[in-house]
Amino acid sequence: MSDIHWPVIVILLPLAGGVACFLWPRRSVLLGLLTALGVVACVAGLGGQVVEQGAQRYAVGGWGAPLGIDLYADGLSLLMLTVTAVVGLGISVYSSGYFERARYGQDRARHFWPVWLFLWTALNALFLSADIFNLYVTLELLGLAAVALVALAGGADAVSGAMRYLLVSLLGSLFYLLGVALLYHSFGSVDIAILAQRVEPSPAVWAAMGLMIVGLLLKTALFPLHFWLPSVHASAPAPVSALLSALVVKASFYILLRLWLEVFPFANAALAQLLGLLGAAAVFWGGFQALRQTRLKMLIAYSTVAQLGYLFLAFPLASITGWTGALYMLLSHAAAKTAMFMAAGNILYFGGHDRIADLDRVVQRLPLTITAFALAGISIMGLPPSGGFIAKWLLLETAIRSAQWWWGGVLILGGLLSAAWVFKVVGYAFTRSEVPHEARAVPATMEWTALLMAVLAILLGLFAPWLLALLEIGSPFGRENAG
């Protein structure tokens, strides 16, 4: 097992699958599902390798760092790859029902699979990249694939959303690339490990850091740079919304995290506090806006803004438990938000609308779907024993230990805001509604994948020690007492 080149396979397999789906569109559903299964298996293979041998550095084609492209897999990358694989498999199964030809049109069904698999390729490559330029390329590919998927829904909203998303995405990447140029000029390398050794504060580095952080924050949609996210995530087809919220925004956060930990360890506390502050603002603003929405998908999208805010609370906390808490938040949010968008997709599919005020007639006929929404909601609220609870516990513990209790207050109030909107929606399952509704049956695969993803978000709460041990491989957050 140990001599198989898993890192390369993990990137090439979805790429090959995408090409195959493009070449044989009639078989694309089958090919797509097979590829998804294959990728999950390969990530498992890579995982076994990393667990057995520790963090892996892999030189593509044997060229080595300064000239060739290096791939690097430690606990952090492995965790991101695993989330992507699991959520990706779920989304693939769901999409096989959602992009049913008869309803969605031959073209869209045909286009979804190759683009989605390309996006998966970009994600896997991004999480394995060991240098900041490669990160740029993968980030750009990811953005382009995501834009294409958003446009897939057709109609004025989706196309305008895609256009807005593309502009924002390109703008963010260019900021990032300018930062890369400055860093390369200063230290003669783009390799993260080499930069980590050579880097020292200078005006050019500060400028690079500013540019890169702004670019990545724009892509991660941290308040107040979130302005583009809700309409884009709400207008995309449901499985696309799910993967945008669950995976795509997390990719730029991942890059930011890597840079922050390794390349910019000297970043000062004031900047960390600022990021935390913006995160707190996002938690409140997103939660508050979510509560005000009248459309379900818009509500879920605003909740993503809020949940992304939590991730940034780890910056001022700056300790291993803080970082792992944020990562756990990322993980459980990925599962929960996928389930929620899938549930919203089912509701739209069934009733043809997602007006919250008229939900009752729909959700009472879709018990599995509303259950999925409720279970995902439990994780988003951070109630035990969900993954969200573990994350909240770790962050809260760190906040109290580091005597920065106000971040704990943000967590608590944010949880209450989420509870408010989750129950606002779930409450519609219990009204007395007897008017029969014009409806089309939702394929069982769609209802069950939504439910399984939600159950996964809950179960994440019970496997924390194991996953946290995985995350520690290669000590991505430094050793004890870091920060």
Next chain:
Amino acid sequence: MNWGATLPLLVLASSLLPGLVIFFLPEERVATRTTLNLAGAVLKLVLVGVMIWGVFHGSHYETRLPLLPGLDLLLRADSLSMLFVVLSSILWLVTTVYAVGYLEGSPNRSRFFGFFSLCVTATVGVALAGNLVTFLLFYELLTLATYPLIVHRGTDEARRAGRTYLIYTVAGGTLLLLGTVWLYTLTGTLDFTARGFLSGLDEAHHAALIIIFVLLIAGLGVKAALIPLHGWLPQAMVAPAPVSALLHAVAVVKAGAFGIVRVVYDVYGVQFSASLGVTLPLAIVAAATIIYGSMRALFQDDLKRRLAFSTVSQVAYIVLGIAIAGPVAAVGGLVHLVHQGVMKITLFFCAGNLAETLGIHKVSEMNGVGRRMPWTMVAFTVAVFGMMGAPPLAGFISKWHLGLGALDVGQGWVIFILAGSSLLNAAYFLPILYAAWFKPPPDSWPAERSFGRRETAWALLAPPLVTAFLTLALGLLASAPFGLLQWARFITQLEYAP
């Protein structure tokens, strides 16, 4: 896995698994659903019986599951948890029978019984929790499982009550979480230990410990309906009668009171709490709740609302018994945990019978109802006298120990609270009895249903009779060997041992 580690899980599974299966049962599979419900309830009772036998013979039942590095989910059977487990599993069986009868023919029963089973699972989890984080888990699960039961009828009123319930309990759960995490950062452990695990902490932390105590008690006080956190309970009476029984006697309110006992005894330790100076304020809050609840109950015409305020008052006895910080009063508080449950569930069953059979919801409609439904009203009467503390019924035992215990530690004022509350109890209960037995019945009842020669369906009549009988038996047999008093004394001995 050995038997000692499996049994607590089996006790949980005996209601969890039937519950999960019931969710997926089609509405019309009545027989399967009822069989599953009753089989689960009986099985749980058997398992609990085995567990008591084991605990009595010195076996340890403990299940650990790692939750985070250094923090486990822990289920453990000790004498205090057995008290609550026994109460809730017996009352669950009775309530299940009642609910099957009560909801016959109404819609969404699979959903109802699914959440019903989850609710009991959460309660048993609360009882068996061996540390604060496990307690928190089941405490929150209880919130989530009861909400659908409260809004079950789907009327606007029910949904409003559900919303109020959520606002109170979610906020309470949050306070509990905050206190728990904070405590964990100070101690690094949360496992319940007799006489607490905090007394060794540095004095510098004492201020923090007092704040944490307030957080924890506030979080628990929401469910225990201590004033000013009781607002949700009277509103929640719009739920169907079996749910009220569950809220008031088996699960929710009890979980709060039980949690307060746990925090005072096994987290802080009663002596350490007293030395921090937190028990007297708690006793005062409890005393205020007792009087306030009774006063409000006086002015309610709606029968279930009157009973709800009576619960507010009665549950505070448990807290009072703990907060007086003396061994005898503690026995009174602990036995009242059981007594109040048995008595209050009887009253709610009876109120449900009146509503289902005759359409009576108000006290003012109860004239002469004793002649129409004699058995129901006999059960009601027994429970009422128990509540007032008339010997030889269960309530008397509680009040006697509370009063004696208060004098024991020189807190004479408590006697006045007890006397005042008994008077108020009499004032809001006796007129009901008088009207029911001695006033002439009206020409017609608000909405009468006929059950042939019986006064109502047997599934509705048997449960209150059983619990009324228990009220009597608990009073008469209190001092018997293996009786409740002996048990409570055993628990308090652990706490007050030198």
Next chain:
Amino acid sequence: MNPAFLYALVGVGLFTLGLYALIVHAHLLRKILAINVMASGVFLVLVALATRTQGAAPDPVPHAMVITGIVVAVSATALALALMLRVRAETGRAELAEEPLE
């Protein structure tokens, strides 16, 4: 001031100019052009900074990066133009509406 540094400064200038245009212009074609101007600015900076010491042969790595960057930029522009046409077909205007206010 050596010429390389001057080029780099011009690159930053282009970047800023493009950013300004991206923000102020509503028409999508102008926005797409602005993005391209910004990209050119970044590429100029990369190429200019490749000469680290006066007279020595320039470092080839940034050149490779620029080539990659150009490929990415071209495909992004193609996608942007295609989307712009779709926006025009759907809404009748090659502009983005203000954020929908729910």
